Amino acid sequence: MSQQKQILLIEELGTPKAQFEKNVKQSKLNYEIIWEESAATKERVEVLVMVKRKLDKDYLQQFPNLKMIAVAFTGYDAVDIDYCHQQGIAIYNVPSYSTNSVVELAIGLTIAVLRDIGIGNTLIRNQGWALKPGIELHGKTVGILGTGEIGIATAKVFKALGCKLIGWSRSENEAFKALGGEYISDKQALFAAADIVSVHLPLNKHTEGIVGKEELTAMKQTAILINTARGPIVNESDLINALEQKDIAGAGIDVYAQEPINHDNKLLQFNNVVLTPHVAFKTEEALIRRMEITVKNITDFNKGAKDNRVG
Numbered sequence: 001m002s003q004q005k006q007i008l009l010i011e012e013l014g015t016p017k018a019q020f021e022k023n024v025k026q027s028k029l030n031y032e033i034i035w036e037e038s039a040a041t042k043e044r045v046e047v048l049v050m051v052k053r054k055l056d057k058d059y060l061q062q063f064p065n066l067k068m069i070a071v072a073f074t075g076y077d078a079v080d081i082d083y084c085h086q087q088g089i090a091i092y093n094v095p096s097y098s099t100n101s102v103v104e105l106a107i108g109l110t111i112a113v114l115r116d117i118g119i120g121n122t123l124i125r126n127q128g129w130a131l132k133p134g135i136e137l138h139g140k141t142v143g144i145l146g147t148g149e150i151g152i153a154t155a156k157v158f159k160a161l162g163c164k165l166i167g168w169s170r171s172e173n174e175a176f177k178a179l180g181g182e183y184i185s186d187k188q189a190l191f192a193a194a195d196i197v198s199v200h201l202p203l204n205k206h207t208e209g210i211v212g213k214e215e216l217t218a219m220k221q222t223a224i225l226i227n228t229a230r231g232p233i234v235n236e237s238d239l240i241n242a243l244e245q246k247d248i249a250g251a252g253i254d255v256y257a258q259e260p261i262n263h264d265n266k267l268l269q270f271n272n273v274v275l276t277p278h279v280a281f282k283t284e285e286a287l288i289r290r291m292e293i294t295v296k297n298i299t300d301f302n303k304g305a306k307d308n309r310v311g
Helices: 017-026 081-087 099-114 117-125 149-160 174-178 187-193 213-218 236-244 284-303
Strands: 006-009 032-034 045-050 068-071 090-092 141-145 164-168 196-199 224-227 250-253 273-275
Touching (some): 068 284, 099 149, 099 196, 099 284, 141 149, 141 187, 149 164, 164 187, 213 236
Parallel strands (some): 006 045, 068 090, 196 224, 224 250
């Protein structure tokens, strides 16, 4: 009698374990679910479930019968795609599960920077009261860098709040134009024209470091940068320099070149920068959707369906 195949979860999904097990059972998947690497039988592991942990060739070689990696995240750059391709290991991701969550944080960071919410919170807790006037969002020009699903959803909210929309993307999206958005083919020109630049690009070899010194120094001194996408898209050293030189007025940042952020990172020194610990995707509702789609991806893999297959 053959031994039961295993699903090994190497990172927490942020939902109760019993909920994942229930969904697997309801999907009639015939797997033993393993929650600790030390409890896995490596020869029986057929599916790895991960979020952001780096999976290189050396790690993956431990599992000789691995058939699928279920990335419970939109970005899948942590996986050694070339090795998986060579070994015939399927990679599935979870797109769109956190769109609303990311949009809300991007808007929240924008308002927090414009209205000095963090400074005001600290001030009043230290028996202070007088705070300098903030800046209205209404009427501002927002540059959307990347007009995919999240970029479009973010643009809709900015428009509802009375903003003018301009955009830059590798391909134009009719949905952005339908919102009244104007594409600017010169990326540097977009940075120069915008009061707020909100980053919504995926991280890949084409986008790593795509926002650097030229873009940041082109911005108005009254403009702000918002990044809820991925840290390496923005050259962090160049951003720090732009803040030090007062080339820009501030920033709202959720993602970093290194995570968790180093305690000596200079971004921590600026009171005109609002920082959050990579939580744009992290709401209760989004995590439940992520778990459900992850189970569906495993089910689809077993059926030969390729929805959400990225490698």
